[in-house]
Every structure is written in structure tokens, then in C-alpha cells.
Amino acid sequence: MMKGIIDYLIGPTIGAEIVRSNYLMKIVPMINIDGVINGNTRCSLYGVDLNRCWIDPQKDTHPVLFALKWLIKNTQNERDIMLFVDLHGHSRKKNIFMYGNSYKNDTKLKERVFPYLLEKQAESFSYSDCSFVVQRAKEGTGRVVGWKELQIQNSFTIEASFCGSDFGKYADLHFNTSMLTEIGPHLCEAIIEYEKLIADQVQYKQVISEIEDIISNNQNQKEEGGSKNLEEVQQQQMGGLLLDGGGLGTI
Secondary structure (H helix, E strand, C coil): CHHHHHHHHCCCCHHHHHHHHHCCCEEECCCCHHHHHCCCCCECCCCCEHHHCCCCCCCCCCHHHHHHHHHHHHHHCCCCCCCEEEEEEECCCCCEEEECCCCCHHHCCHHHHHHHHHHHHCCCECHHHCECCCCHHHCCCHHHHHHHCCCCCCEEEEEEECCEECCHHHECCECCHHHHHCHHHHHHHHHHHHHHHHHCHHHHHHHHHHHHHHHHHHHHHHHHHCCCCHHHHHHHCCCCCEEECCCCEEC
16 A cells, blocks of 8 residues: 555646645654564564554654654644654455544534545445544554544544455455555555645535445444444544554555
């Protein structure tokens, strides 16, 4: 996914030119460098899961996170951050989807707009698999700290299954590198569409209405289907530029 983003941004397309001309992109291709090079997908060689250390990263034990959090705060002194995205692999769920955050009702579902637009750009992205629930165990993750402490409205983890997809053109196939690379350009193009939408309040309200319909339909299905486990309920509540890939990369 990170390769797809970088290839797109240095490419010749009009969309890439628009992004380069209008945004400052700060990209960390890999955070868990020492762990990944030794075969660890989650933990560094120091033995810590770096995506649980964002609240108070230490310079000696979490040096990359320490520097990255400083970079984010320093950037905020100069400009607003429109988007923070942490790129991860998921070992259990299928598809490509996002984890977001839970806002109060007065935000009018603003935190769900970007993932909704991404689904319209990318055939392999599943909005129905997105979740906007903040669990206590996840409060040390990049996307929650980005939202809660650093006040970045669009703060997400984008997850790509270690397996593959259960819908669309890639249904029942394992994801290969070319399939994963495809999501990068679509994410960048969703940024362009997001800015267009913010400038057009009529269309923006229409998108919010569509998201409300999805939530309402999910709630109706929940009531008709009876009790469900926590994970199923969370999936129904789902659905700046800084990009990050965890062990893998961050924008």
C-alpha cells in the first residue's frame, strides 16, 4: 500500500500533480524497521508493540515513534493536519478497511466521510468492514492518539488483510503485492474528492445523509437479527496529511 502511495505521488498523472501542488505530504515508509528486517510483524527488537506506545513514546526504547510524534506536533505549529493514516496488515479479518474514532453526535459523522469516499474510489476497499469504536485496549494506537490528543479529525488506521477479499473482483483470492499497491493511488484520489466535497456543502450534506442511511439500515438489521457479539456490533457502527505504516508505513 505504501509503495502504491509513493509511486502515485511521484508519477505523471494530473491527480498526482494536484496533490503535490496543494498538500505537504510527510511519509514514513516503515516504523518498525529493526523488527521487520528480522521477521517481526508487530514487535520491535526491544520487544514492544509500537502501535500501543503512542501516548508516551520514549526516546531510548521507541525512538522512531518518539521522533514521529515530535514531527506531528511540530507540523501542527505551522499548519493544520488534514489527515493521518497508519498503514497496517490484519491477521484475521478479510478485505481492506479502516479503523476510525468515535465522535460525539454534534460532529455530524464527519469522521466517517473520508472512508466512505475511499470506498467509491477503490473496488477492494470495504466501508462496511470499517469501525469507529474506540476500545480501551486501543487507546495507545496512533489513530486514537492522533484523534484524542493531537486533535486530528481524520485519524485512521487502514488495514489490509493478510489473507484476501470476500467480495468484488478479488473475492476468494489472496491479496498479492499488485492488489495491495492499487489502494495507494485510490487513497490519494480520495483526498482530492474529500477537499471537493468540503467545498460543496450541498454534496457534503448528501454524503452525510447516505452515511446516516447506512447506520439506520445496520441498526434495523441488528434489531431484526437479535443479539450479536461485540465485534459484529462494532462493525455495524462503522461504516493531514500524515501517513504511517506501523511495522509497515505511515502517511
